[in-house]
Amino acid sequence: MNRLRALLGLQLPLIQAGMGGVAGIRLCTEVSRAGAGGTLALYKEPPDRIREAVREIAAATSRPFGVNVIPEVTSPELCRAQLDAALGELPDNGYVTTFGLPGADAARDVTRTGRPLVVQIGTPDDASAALRLGADVLVLQGTEAGGHLLGELPVAELLYAVRTRHPDAVIAMAGGVATGADLARARSAGADGAMAGTVFVPTTESMAHPLFKRRIVEARADDTVVTGRYDIGWPARPHRVLRNALTEENRRLPATFIATTRLGAARIPVPRYSATVPGVRTEGRIDEMAMYCGTSCDRVTAQDTAAAVVRKLRHEYEHELSYEREGGTWTAPSNR
Ligand SMILES: Cc1cc2nc3c(=O)[nH]c(=O)nc-3n(C[C@H](O)[C@H](O)[C@H](O)COP(=O)(O)O)c2cc1C
Secondary structure, three states: OOHHHHHHOOOOOEEEOOOOOOOOHHHHHHHHHOOOEEEEEOOOOOHHHHHHHHHHHHHHOOOOEEEEEOHHHOOHHHHHHHHHHHHHHOOOOOEEEEEOOOOHHHHHHHHOOOOOEEEEEOOHHHHHHHHHOOOOEEEEEOOOOOEEOOOOOOHHHHHHHHHHHOOOOOEEEEOOOOOHHHHHHHHHOOOOEEEEOHHHOOOOOOOEOHHHHHHHHHOOHHHEEEEOOOOEOOOOOOEEEEOOHHHHOOOOOOOOEEEEEEEOOEEEEEEOOEOOOOEOOOEEOHHHOOOEOOHHHHHOOOOOOHHHHHHHHHHHHHHHHOEEOOOOEEOOHHHO
16 A cells, blocks of 8 residues: 555545645545545634634545644744644544644644644755654655745755655655656655645635636746745745746835735735735735746646546546556556
8 A cells, every 4th residue: 555645544645735825625625525635724824713614624524634834934822723723623534734844842732643744845854854853744845846945956856865864754745746647757756645736726626816727727837936026924935936027027116015805804905025825805916916836837737626636637647557667567556
């Protein structure tokens, strides 16, 4: 049995990335029901909303799903309060993913419940640190990835370096995976599976703004760029986004309000260079906002439901693996 699948209880060794402003209740539920790792982004959400959301997902799927925290954008106190709220409602088969290394206390909050701790990192040293913190799965993020970047190595180099150091670690790679063939290649390169974000942004259930969804489908890898521009609300972390007038402009323009987004009944102004993604409830200059996107957009060419995306990936993956060409040996489905 594939180790990532076995550990998380998945049908396919693929985790959907928690994506702030994109991966809400519906996306997480549908990915989980389809047999991959649906993940709810907690980003800066307050604990009471988290409790409700996790309860709602748990009522809608009996398959595993997870929650995602970003310790570097929350205070240690908020991160632990988010985890406390989520873990109180998360079924026993749920898991927790973190963007970057969690604090030792936060890591312990998860591991002592017996639920898998999935830590995304971008350097070999952070991979070792994550294992010391008790991580059950390492997600190795390469520079191909969409969103904020944890390191400076392409995913293949990072995978090679970490696999050499930690031959027994359960590893998922993040960056460059949008098809079942990509997933099969990740396995051949030595990973146990993958985490993917970009491919889920244009799905029906994602909370991304319709223009953001369309742009990802139309984009090629060359249309993405690594920049430090969108630093309001999440400073000092480079990120891969779709190019636009702001990323191509040499000068830094004033951070005046360019859009609004709704939080409950309130409308919240969004400054130029905000790290916030344009969502379904955002109005204004959507074009100038941060549209995080990985180079895997090359192979994201249609808009579909999350279930259809997972089905397609699974079909392609099983096709790739059904016959191991070199050895010509049949691999039983349960071993994939
Ligand atoms: C729109 C978008 C938002 C993201 N937000 C988060 C987030 O909130 N938390 C997180 O752990 N990772 C986030 N990521 C990064 C993913 O965890 C992952 O590294 C990335 O999606 C992998 O590359 P891919 O997008 O090419 O599949 C985000 C990625 C994208 C594309």
